[in-house]
Amino acid sequence: MPTARERVRAEITAEITAAARRQLAEVGAAALSLRAVARDVGMVSSAVYRYFPSRDDLLTRLIIDGYDALGTAAETADDPAAGPEERWAAVCGAVRDWARAHPHEYALLYGSPVPGYSAPRDTVPAASRVGIVLGTILGDAARAGRLTGGSGDGGNGRVPGLIGDAAVEVLGKGAPGVDDAVRVRALLAWSSLFGSISFELFGHLVGSVEDADAYFARVVAELGTLVGLGPAR
Amino acid sequence: MPTARERVRAEITAEITAAARRQLAEVGAAALSLRAVARDVGMVSSAVYRYFPSRDDLLTRLIIDGYDALGTAAETADDPAAGPEERWAAVCGAVRDWARAHPHEYALLYGSPVPGYSAPRDTVPAASRVGIVLGTILGDAARAGRLTGGSGDGGNGRVPGLIGDAAVEVLGKGAPGVDDAVRVRALLAWSSLFGSISFELFGHLVGSVEDADAYFARVVAELGTLVGLGPAR
DNA sequence: CCTCGAACGAGAGCACCGCTCTCGCCGACC
DNA sequence: GGTCGGCGAGAGCGGTGCTCTCGTTCGAGG
Numbered sequence: 068m069p070t071a072r073e074r075v076r077a078e079i080t081a082e083i084t085a086a087a088r089r090q091l092a093e094v095g096a097a098a099l100s101l102r103a104v105a106r107d108v109g110m111v112s113s114a115v116y117r118y119f120p121s122r123d124d125l126l127t128r129l130i131i132d133g134y135d136a137l138g139t140a141a142e143t144a145d146d147p148a149a150g151p152e153e154r155w156a157a158v159c160g161a162v163r164d165w166a167r168a169h170p171h172e173y174a175l176l177y178g179s180p181v182p183g184y185s186a187p188r189d190t191v192p193a194a195s196r197v198g199i200v201l202g203t204i205l206g207d208a209a210r211a212g213r214l215t216g217g218s219g220d221g222g223n224g225r226v227p228g229l230i231g232d233a234a235v236e237v238l239g240k241g242a243p244g245v246d247d248a249v250r251v252r253a254l255l256a257w258s259s260l261f262g263s264i265s266f267e268l269f270g271h272l273v274g275s276v277e278d279a280d281a282y283f284a285r286v287v288a289e290l291g292t293l294v295g296l297g298p299a300r
Numbered sequence: 301m302p303t304a305r306e307r308v309r310a311e312i313t314a315e316i317t318a319a320a321r322r323q324l325a326e327v328g329a330a331a332l333s334l335r336a337v338a339r340d341v342g343m344v345s346s347a348v349y350r351y352f353p354s355r356d357d358l359l360t361r362l363i364i365d366g367y368d369a370l371g372t373a374a375e376t377a378d379d380p381a382a383g384p385e386e387r388w389a390a391v392c393g394a395v396r397d398w399a400r401a402h403p404h405e406y407a408l409l410y411g412s413p414v415p416g417y418s419a420p421r422d423t424v425p426a427a428s429r430v431g432i433v434l435g436t437i438l439g440d441a442a443r444a445g446r447l448t449g450g451s452g453d454g455g456n457g458r459v460p461g462l463i464g465d466a467a468v469e470v471l472g473k474g475a476p477g478v479d480d481a482v483r484v485r486a487l488l489a490w491s492s493l494f495g496s497i498s499f500e501l502f503g504h505l506v507g508s509v510e511d512a513d514a515y516f517a518r519v520v521a522e523l524g525t526l527v528g529l530g531p532a533r
Numbered sequence: 534c535c536t537c538g539a540a541c542g543a544g545a546g547c548a549c550c551g552c553t554c555t556c557g558c559c560g561a562c563c
Numbered sequence: 564g565g566t567c568g569g570c571g572a573g574a575g576c577g578g579t580g581c582t583c584t585c586g587t588t589c590g591a592g593g
Binding site: 228262 | 328461462463467491493495496502503504506508509519522526
Binding site for chain 1: 560
């Protein structure tokens, strides 16, 4: 049972992160000021350091929260009862919708790392969630025999030293027809999804794409085909 | 003919941008300090404002230079005499090599936009160069009859309101077999290329990919197939 | 050739930033 | 009840982007 002091500490911590998230959504990560956050919650700047040892730790907290929010968005958009292609499209669409609704958070997660290079290990589990959702869809499709493009030998053929264990697990062990060729395509589809969303969000497609919604729908369909869903290659 | 004053002005401007590029490579765009640049060139900070009206304008200069450097890297890697697949692989590899050699510059170009949203129009021509290189390869392949996956009606069928004129032009007008389906795949391949490079550079693939070089080679091959080069779909 | 204006570098200064240190204060535990 | 630790406030340090002013110097026009 938490003491009263721990409870108020957790409360104030939540207040600070809420204010930080508010300011992140407004001005972006680069302009997020710890002093402004402190002003927002009615504290002096030095008091915030009782709760977060540095501005970067506060940002790390926001990063984890962002990954979790995006992960839950992807998970709730996935209906395991639906067909593989529908699940794929629904999750991709949910990721894009979340990104468009929270551009600064998305940029914080998938844009340039803010300082030099500080990807704390704490972020890994939260960051993996949307990848796990996509991987589960493909694994389920493979188990249902709806995934094409594997080696076809029924094994889960590995190319030594190519794909790490993390990616092997999320696609489901023992799924028939899943080999490293499929895993590469799954990783590529994931990277492509975020590349497309980043290009759209960061303005690299202005002038080249007119109807962003229609374009994204076609992208999702192409990526589904690439990864082995939908029509045979 | 430039006066002596204009010449020394251009010289000092180049000195400032060189110092800024040096600092960008060292500490990244977020930590790039105009005052440190001024110290580096032996000036006081306010004197730099005679040459760049603000820190963001200095960054914009670096962005344009970065796009140009990447563009020339892509262009010099392209041998028009080679086959479409080899050209595709060579240019993709050159882009990745440049990104790995200049991670902070790459992050500045394709990471999160630094302030709120400031993509000056000056950057567009420089930013288009690598896209033009890739588009030219596909256009040449289409004219040579080496591009598969179009609608096959020989026209350049448009889907109204989907693809902008900018993307239509770089793929070459009148190329047989190039329709909006191909254009969508070309844009997707471009986005996927940068998504894959960004994931690798920003650490989103650690644990999932062991041999980054082998993985990227497979990615390039898959993207080539996706876009219509290589084996028929 | 001389002059006058424009460009230039230096310095001071403003507001803001991240972060540190100290100092009272108040509550929780012995 | 006393004591100790967590807490908020304040001052302060070095740094930042940016502005303004003030001499100086260079160059083009009369």
